[in-house]
Amino acid sequence: QAKAAGRNTIRFFNPKMQEAASRRAQLETDLHLAIENKQFQLYYQPQVDSDGAVIGSEALIRWNHPERGMVSPLDFISVAEETGQILSIGLWVLEEACQQLKRWEDAGFGALTVAVNVSARQYQHPDFVAAVIEILEKTGVKPGSLNLELTESVLSNNIDDVANKMWQLGAQGIGFALDDFGTGYSSLSYLKKLPLNYLKIDQTFVRDLLTDPNDTAIAQTIIALAQSMSLKVIAEGVETEAQRQRLHEFGCHIYQGYLFGKPVPAEELKLEEFMIQD
Numbered sequence: 001q002a003k004a005a006g007r008n009t010i011r012f013f014n015p016k017m018q019e020a021a022s023r024r025a026q027l028e029t030d031l032h033l034a035i036e037n038k039q040f041q042l043y044y045q046p047q048v049d050s051d052g053a054v055i056g057s058e059a060l061i062r063w064n065h066p067e068r069g070m071v072s073p074l075d076f077i078s079v080a081e082e083t084g085q086i087l088s089i090g091l092w093v094l095e096e097a098c099q100q101l102k103r104w105e106d107a108g109f110g111a112l113t114v115a116v117n118v119s120a121r122q123y124q125h126p127d128f129v130a131a132v133i134e135i136l137e138k139t140g141v142k143p144g145s146l147n148l149e150l151t152e153s154v155l156s157n158n159i160d161d162v163a164n165k166m167w168q169l170g171a172q173g174i175g176f177a178l179d180d181f182g183t184g185y186s187s188l189s190y191l192k193k194l195p196l197n198y199l200k201i202d203q204t205f206v207r208d209l210l211t212d213p214n215d216t217a218i219a220q221t222i223i224a225l226a227q228s229m230s231l232k233v234i235a236e237g238v239e240t241e242a243q244r245q246r247l248h249e250f251g252c253h254i255y256q257g258y259l260f261g262k263p264v265p266a267e268e269l270k271l272e273e274f275m276i277q278d
């Protein structure tokens, strides 16, 4: 038994596992420093309607690591979830996004929305609702301008608690999107229990939309499902005009992807070009 061999033994690890474990430990230390030293930044990716007008953006975190340069969230969010560091990172993201939203409001772009990704562990925290409300009050943004993106992994926990928090925040005006829809294991019966506003079609279904009949069918079905439940659909990962056109034919409402713009720092987001001002 590994346990009987003593706590400090590493003889059941092979070198590859050892390397992975030490890389992870290093990442945890680096993340701790990143939180303290403000090495995170938010990028924003435009979301456009069928007319090509920017209606809002999704905030996506970037980590400017002193030695490794820009680190993708795909390389650190899951570790931050495991260690619990996602709690402080997530609060920072929410506050930063709301401050930016306020700057856009003050600059006359009051109709823009910002979508913020919320991890399962963050959402499940008992103080989550209070923390969001506090940030809204502190920054003074219209709650209706904030959307929260949850993945299906959130739904695998206590569904009543998930719904309860959504109702509380929804009552303030906050919108909810189910992100990466179709890639998780959530039951469709959850959809009708939750006060959702948007379904986001995962980019894996958009990528081969025109060539893979299965992806075509899935995308079309998700859009039809959303429409029949009065939810708006956002397609992510739209890279070509042909993809946009097909999604439009299926009845998609909102588009996001490199065709319209990559995620960029707030000041580089080209709002005037696209935006129908209110």
Ligand code: C2E
Pocket: 045, 059, 060, 061, 072, 073, 074, 077, 090, 093, 117, 118, 119, 149, 179, 180, 203, 236, 237, 238, 239, 256, 257, 258, 259, 263
């Ligand atoms: P997501 O929420 O599904 O975000 C969409 C991802 O697709 C982003 O990757 C975006 O840059 C990428 N993308 C957008 N358009 C295209 C396109 O046309 N083609 C391709 N190939 N990719 C496109 P990113 O920024 O690397 O983020 C990856 C994931 O990390 C996000 O997926 C989200 O799950 C997570 N994430 C990012 N920021 C945060 C955050 O602040 N908090 C939490 N909890 N998770 C975050």
Ligand code: MG
Pocket: 058, 117, 149, 179
């Ligand atoms: Mg997202």
Ligand code: MG
Pocket: 179, 180, 200, 202, 236
């Ligand atoms: Mg997504």
Ligand code: MG
Pocket: 180, 202, 203, 236
């Ligand atoms: Mg995705």
